[in-house]
Amino acid sequence: RIRENLDKVYKDLTNAGGDTVPQVDESALVDLPESVIEDIKVRGCFVTTRKRGERLSEGVLTPEPPLLEYRLGGDKMIKVPGWVRESSCEVMFEKDNEEASLPNLILDSILKCPIDTRKALAENIVLVGGTVMAPGFKARLMEELKAHLRSPVYENRLAITAVKFHSPPAKDNCTCWLGGAIFGATDMIQMRGLTRDNYLSLQTVPDWSNLATNILSLTRLSIS
Template sequence: MPAYDSMSLISDKQCIIIDIGYKYTKFGFSGESNPRCIIPTETISSDTGKYKIVFNYKDTDELYTNLVDFIHMLFFKYALVHPKEKRVVIVESLLSPSVIRNTLASVLFDHFEVTSIIFLPSHVISLYTLGINTGLVVDVGFQEAIVIPIYEGIPVLKAWQALPLGSKAVELALRDRIQNKIKLITEKGEEVMNSFCLFDTIVEDIKVKSCFVTTLERAKLLANGKIPKLQPPAFRYRIDGSTVIDIESIDRELPFETLFEQDNDQMSLSTMILDSILKCSIDMRKQLAENIVLLGGTVMTKGFKARLKEELLSLIKQPKYSDKLFINVFKFHNPPAKENYVAWLGGSICGATDMISMKSLTRDTYCEMNNNTIPDWCSLTNRSDSVIQKILQL
C-alpha cells in the first residue's frame, strides 16, 4: 500500500486546510495546531524548466496549469494524501481576485475530484484563534499590506486599507543597497568587486538573517543624515566559497523604513491603521484600537511591533488625527501561533466544526452552477436575514 493511502485512512474525517499565499503556502489538516508544511508557492515552468511563482500567469489557462502542478506536488510530495473524496478548506484574502477563486475551485473539483470546498476569509477567521469577534486585522504579506476592521464577526468594508507595503518592498530596498557591495575573494586573499547577479532567494535570506526594524528615535536621526553613536555590528554574508557581501550596519536598519516612510500622499503602514479606525463608527474605534491583530511573516521581524506602536502613538498627536481620534492606547494581541500561519490555524479550527458540512460547496452543487462561478464571500445569496441586517447596518 502506498504511503499516502495509509496516511489518508487516518485522516478520512479530517478536512484539508490550504492557505495559498503569493509567496508561501501552508498545508495541513483540521484540528491540528500547526501546518504539516510551509512551502514556496512555486511550480516548475514547462517552457524554461525553472521555478516560477504560481500566480505569475498570462491567462486563465496558464493559471489552471500552474495550480494543477502545484497542488499535485502539494498533495503527493509533501502531504502524502490522496485528495479524491476529501473536504477542502481554502483560506483566502478578502481582496483575492475572483479568477483565482474560480480557477482553484475548477482544479480541485474537476481535476482532483474533492468532495467539497469552503472558502474562508483570512482576516475574519484569524480572530477565531483568539476567541474574539472584534479586532483590527493588519495583514502584512509579500506584495501588500491590508488592514480590515472586523466588528462582531463582520468586515467593515468601507474602512479597508491596502498599500504595496510588504516583504517585496523591503527586499527591493535591500537589493538597491547591497547590489554594488558584492566582492570576490581571489586565491591570494584579495577582495575585488564582482558583478554577481543577486537572486531573490539570496536577498530574502539576507533580509531574514541580518535586517531588523529600528526604533523611531534612531529612524529620525538616520532620516536627517545623522549617525547614532551606537551601531549594530556589520554582517558578512557568504554566497559561496569565494563570493561575499558586506552588509553594513545602516544596511541592516534602513530597508524596513520603507514600511513606515510616508509617500507623496502621506500614506504609510501606520497611517493605514489610523485611517481605517477613523473610517469606522465612533463607538467602534476604541475597541478596534485595543484589539489589533498582526498577520504575515513580515511582522515577525525583530522590532516590528515595538516600532509600529511608537509610530501610532506619535501620529495620533498630529492635528490630522488628534482632532478626530480621541485614542491614546493601542493594544496588540499575541496569537497562539506564529504570525505567518495564524490564518491557517483559524481555518484549522473552523474545519473541526460542523460549519464545514453545513456551509461547504459540494461537487454536485458546483456542477449544477451556471458557468461554474463561485459566489463571492460577501454575496447575500445564501445568507440568513439576520446576517444581512448586520451587514446593512455596518
C-alpha cells in the same frame, strides 16, 4: 529595499576603490534570488526606533550597527553594512506618494469603521506574517501609532487613547494558517465555503464582510 541598498553600496565602493563587497561583481548582486534577499532580511535586518529612524532619514548613520558577513556559497561573500541592516525596514514607516505609511493605513482603516467600534478595534490588533517577526517591529509600530494619534491629522478625528496588540497562540507567520484551520473545522464552513462549481457559476468571490452577502448565505442555508 535591501537589493537597492546593496546595489548602492557596491557602486559607491567601486567608485571609491573599496573592498567591503569582495569577490562579488555587480551582476551577482542584481541577480540575487529573492530567497537570498529574504534570508538576509531574516538573519540580519531589524527595525530601529522611531528616533533613530528619523535620524536615518536625515542621513545620520552614527553609531552604525555591526556589519553582517553573508556567504553566497564557496568563497563568495557579501558584507552587508550596518546601515543597510537598519534602514531596509524603514520602507514600512516612510510615507509614499499618497502620504501613507503602515501606521497611517492602520489608523485610516479604523477611521472607516463605525465610531462605536473604533476603540475595540484599536485594542484588538493582531499582527501576522513573517515581517512582523523582525526584531523591533512591534515596538516601533506601537511607537509610531501612538505618535500618529497625537498628531493633528488624527487627534481630533480618532478619540483613541490605547492601542493593544494580541499575542497569538502560534508564531506570527503561522497565525493565519491556524485561524484558517480552526475556521475550517467549524460548521461555518458551510456558509463561508465556496466550491469550484459555485465560483464558475457566479464568477466572483463573495464579500462576506458585506451584510447583503451574509443575508444571501443565510437564505441559501435555510433553503437547503
